[in-house]
Amino acid sequence: MKEKEPFMKEAIRLSEEKMLAGFGGPFGAIVVRGEEIIARGYNNVLSSNDPTAHAEVDAIRKACQALDTYQLQDCELYTSCEPCPMCLGAIYWARLKKVYYGNTRQDAAAIGFDDNFIYDEITIPIDKRHIPMQQLLPQEAKTAFKAWQEKENKQNY
Amino acid sequence: MKEKEPFMKEAIRLSEEKMLAGFGGPFGAIVVRGEEIIARGYNNVLSSNDPTAHAEVDAIRKACQALDTYQLQDCELYTSCEPCPMCLGAIYWARLKKVYYGNTRQDAAAIGFDDNFIYDEITIPIDKRHIPMQQLLPQEAKTAFKAWQEKENKQNY
Numbered sequence: 231m232k233e234k235e236p237f238m239k240e241a242i243r244l245s246e247e248k249m250l251a252g253f254g255g256p257f258g259a260i261v262v263r264g265e266e267i268i269a270r271g272y273n274n275v276l277s278s279n280d281p282t283a284h285a286e287v288d289a290i291r292k293a294c295q296a297l298d299t300y301q302l303q304d305c306e307l308y309t310s311c312e313p314c315p316m317c318l319g320a321i322y323w324a325r326l327k328k329v330y331y332g333n334t335r336q337d338a339a340a341i342g343f344d345d346n347f348i349y350d351e352i353t354i355p356i357d358k359r360h361i362p363m364q365q366l367l368p369q370e371a372k373t374a375f376k377a378w379q380e381k382e383n384k385q386n387y
Numbered sequence: 388m389k390e391k392e393p394f395m396k397e398a399i400r401l402s403e404e405k406m407l408a409g410f411g412g413p414f415g416a417i418v419v420r421g422e423e424i425i426a427r428g429y430n431n432v433l434s435s436n437d438p439t440a441h442a443e444v445d446a447i448r449k450a451c452q453a454l455d456t457y458q459l460q461d462c463e464l465y466t467s468c469e470p471c472p473m474c475l476g477a478i479y480w481a482r483l484k485k486v487y488y489g490n491t492r493q494d495a496a497a498i499g500f501d502d503n504f505i506y507d508e509i510t511i512p513i514d515k516r517h518i519p520m521q522q523l524l525p526q527e528a529k530t531a532f533k534a535w536q537e538k539e540n541k542q543n544y
Contacts, residue, residue, distance in 0.1 A: 234523060242524065245528075246530065246531040249531065249535055250538070256531040256532055256534065258531075275480075276457065276542055278457075279455060279456060279457045280448055281447065281451060281457045281480040282448055282477045282481075284480075287439050290438065291437055294436050294437055295436065298436060299436060300433065300435075300436045300437060308523075310531060311528065312513075314476055315473070315475065315476040316472070316474075316476025318473075318508075319472040319475075319476060319505055319509070321518060322508060322518065323432075323438040323439065323505075324439075326518060327518070328518065328519045329518060330521050330522075330523045331522055332523060332525055333529060333532060334522070334525070337528075337529065341532050342543060344479065344480070347479075348480075351475075352506070352510070353510045361478060361479065361483060361484070361485065362486070363469075363485070363487075364487050364488075365469075365487075365488055365491070366391060366392065366395045366487045366489060367392060367395045367396065367399065368491070368494075370396065371395075371399050371467050371494075372489075373399070373403065374403040374413040374415075374467060375490060375495075377407065377413065378406055378412065378413040381407070387432060387433065
């Protein structure tokens with residue numbers, strides 16, 4: 231694993247540098263293909279007023295722009311902290327090959343971030359969650375799904 | 388719930404219109420404060436080459452820009468389909484008040500989307516997941532967390 235360590239060190243370096251510069255929380259991530267760094271991401275929730283601007287999402291979005299694709303099957307992600315559920319979802323949608331992480335979700339909870347709480351919320355039934363969720367107009371909603379199924383020449387993804 | 392229905396109908400309308408126009412899958416979402424629509428979002432994964440550009444993420448990002456904040460405590464989200472784990476995470480980070488949804492994750496799976504699969508992946512232990520995850524350099528990673536804790540005048544979020 232020695233050859234992997236410089237990549238993790240770069241993710242950690244970013245996490246501290248960008249946090250100290252006021253962009254957001256102490257989180258950095260990079261997308262790597264082979265031995266090449268494709269994109270560098272960091273938490274910029276505060277500077278961008280964007281709650282989705284976590285390090286992993288930032289790195290994935292930048293890597294997709296750099297490679298002109300919405301899938302990163304040949305790439306690996308190095309992140310200074312275990313991804314939160316939002317970022318883990320993004321990792322699956324981007325179809326990354328492997329994820330290396332430094333801190334854990336429990337480490338993040340210990341310094342005041344909600345990652346672990348959100349993991350708990352996702353696993354419990356909808357009607358037990360802290361943010362109430364309610365189904366509305368399911369029959370009407372299905373019309374768009376039917377239209378998707380019937381669409382010709384569509385790009386499945 | 389009658390007064391909620393026009394908002395859901397708008398989310399559904401967006402889901403179909405933008406999908407037919409080729410932006411991405413059949414998903415739409417709006418952020419509402421009181422009786423006012425703050426932002427309209429739709430899946431634009433294909434047109435933006437951005438795997439994170441789901442309807443809910445798109446609507447949340449636009450609403451945060453419109454209101455100049457990274458938190459939406461006074462807002463509700465209407466989405467044409469139950470949020471995937473990425474979007475559910477984004478909803479928690481944005482601290483939305485309530486979520487209304489049309490289709491379910493099972494409906495999404497039935498037309499070929501991975502939402503349900505990703506829910507399953509998130510709930511299983513890290514070492515059982517389809518995308519391998521491995522911890523690396525945890526001691527080094529903690530230095531940035533310590534620096535965050537020691538940072539003066541920081542904005543907790």
